[in-house]
Amino acid sequence: MKFAVIVFPGSNCDIDCYKAVEQTIGQPVDYVWQTATDLSAYDAIIVPGGFSYGDYLRSGAIAQFAPVMAEVVKAAEAGKYVLGICNGFQILTEARLLPGALRRNKNLKFRCHSALLEVVNNETPFTNEYSKGEIIDVPIAHGEGNYYCDETTLAQLKANNQIVFRYVAGANPNGSVEDIAGICNEKGNVVGMMPHPERAVDKLLGSEDGKRMFTSILNVWREQHGAAVNS
């Protein structure tokens, strides 16, 4: 299984994502610069965190028009796995691959600490190794993670089981609608989340609860491709 980590000017979690893929599942992974025009070699695409294009205008506003994004859209439509983390989530919403938008945190603070999340949907390719309702510890680091969508969209998200992660009750760090921390598209192959699973892949980092996002996706891919486990 081959992973791409997209790199924009201003990305700063690309190395963490690359290392997380290497260390958790040992699969081939490449950095792919934002001008790339072919992602056909990749099975999964990670859009990492950071401040792409300096967050000028809005987070993700300019990055959504980088040449590689047309390929990310194509990959998403083809059913490949796309994971947007933090700024990557913002980019995916700007590109309309995911509904809603991320606003400035309600308390105006850049929140950088560990956060407890509830796994709301454990049926996505990224979360199948968690149990439904499981509480996991994954750090956040953002100033604009206050998820917003209108009532109609929220009803659709619920009806289609598209809310993947919620901050646990009473510990919403940014004011997001319904404590939403991560969502997926209707098909479930595109996930966006503000917390950083790539920063929670080893006990030395304070938590290894993010590890199973990577093992989940490899398992799904192997099932789909009939590859033997441990190959």
Add this chain to the structure above:
Amino acid sequence: MKATVYVTIKQNVLDPQGAAVEGALHSMGFQEVGKVRIGKYLEFELDTTDRLEAEQRVTLMCEKLLANTVIEDYRFELEG
């Protein structure tokens, strides 16, 4: 032709910066202030004299890039 674009957070969407500025103004004694909204102001030149075309093009720019219509409204003025 000169275009002036204003982008603001939709009325029904929380504007945390606006709320903070409102709080600051109140604490300074400007009690009469309410409903503060912070937005963006952009100005640029357009190399055209066709007003209708300019309107259509600037609308496109706003829809595609300058505003995120999920949370923001925009309006613009054309001069010259």
